[in-house]
Amino acid sequence: MATRRLNFTNRKRIRREDARISIVQAGAGFRMKANLRLGDYELPDDARVYVEAYRRMQHMRFDYGSPEKPGAVSETLLSVFDSPAGIRFRVKVVSGGAPRGLILAEADGLSPCGEDDAEEILDDLLTVRPDATLDDEFWRVEFDDEQFVLNLNPQFGDPGRICGSPEFRAFVLPAILREILVRIILVDEHHDAEDEFDPRSRWLSFLAMIPGAPSLDALSGDGGSDELYEWIDQAVAAFCRRHQLRRQFPAATLEGGES
Numbered sequence: 001m002a003t004r005r006l007n008f009t010n011r012k013r014i015r016r017e018d019a020r021i022s023i024v025q026a027g028a029g030f031r032m033k034a035n036l037r038l039g040d041y042e043l044p045d046d047a048r049v050y051v052e053a054y055r056r057m058q059h060m061r062f063d064y065g066s067p068e069k070p071g072a073v074s075e076t077l078l079s080v081f082d083s084p085a086g087i088r089f090r091v092k093v094v095s096g097g098a099p100r101g102l103i104l105a106e107a108d109g110l111s112p113c114g115e116d117d118a119e120e121i122l123d124d125l126l127t128v129r130p131d132a133t134l135d136d137e138f139w140r141v142e143f144d145d146e147q148f149v150l151n152l153n154p155q156f157g158d159p160g161r162i163c164g165s166p167e168f169r170a171f172v173l174p175a176i177l178r179e180i181l182v183r184i185i186l187v188d189e190h191h192d193a194e195d196e197f198d199p200r201s202r203w204l205s206f207l208a209m210i211p212g213a214p215s216l217d218a219l220s221g222d223g224g225s226d227e228l229y230e231w232i233d234q235a236v237a238a239f240c241r242r243h244q245l246r247r248q249f250p251a252a253t254l255e256g257g258e259s
Helices: 117-124 159-164 166-187 199-208 216-220 225-242
Strands: 019-026 029-036 048-055 058-063 088-094 103-110 126-130 139-143 148-152
Touching: 019 088, 019 103, 029 048, 029 088, 126 159, 139 166, 148 159, 159 166, 166 199, 166 225, 199 216, 199 225, 216 225
Parallel strands: 126 148
Antiparallel strands: 019 029, 048 058, 048 088, 088 103, 139 148
């Protein structure tokens, strides 16, 4: 049974699809761009929108004006961060009237969006962390109640560059997806795609939107593990087709030539 979180403050939860944040190059540094859609949340006109960027002890806050038409009030240069790796974002809508400063709506733990859907998966559904304890192991997936984490061995290179490489997408990303689905469907026996607070449900919901992916209804049947493994195979295959992973990889690399 999916775990539901109770909200005793009536604070509204801003959906991730309504708070799309990206990091772009800005000269020698980088800045934040936020695309916020808050019109459906029935927020008061005098409320104020803030976007916060944070990583460990580093923190910056940006004023994004009113909920009716949110936009950066000033420059959004992420000046306190030496690199974009590991930066997360928080969107807050704060009351302007009494009681002043009350948080009316919020989205937390937001990862920056990638340039395409494959990068977006890593950014939005999978937290990437360097892990020097992996020794000779390249990668490992971990899961807790809040998120899936992809640990990458920094001895193989910068995790950001690794995740963006065609070799990683073609050879590693499908295996990561398969391991995550085995954990969700077979180990946890979690077949609910409706719980927006559960990262396992968000993975299943994402896969349901991929053209050619197997129906989620098949997970609620009486089929045994063989049928569930077949569902996972079909989901991974649909993901690979959708993102054309074979075409993204330069075949000449395998032949020792130049791409």
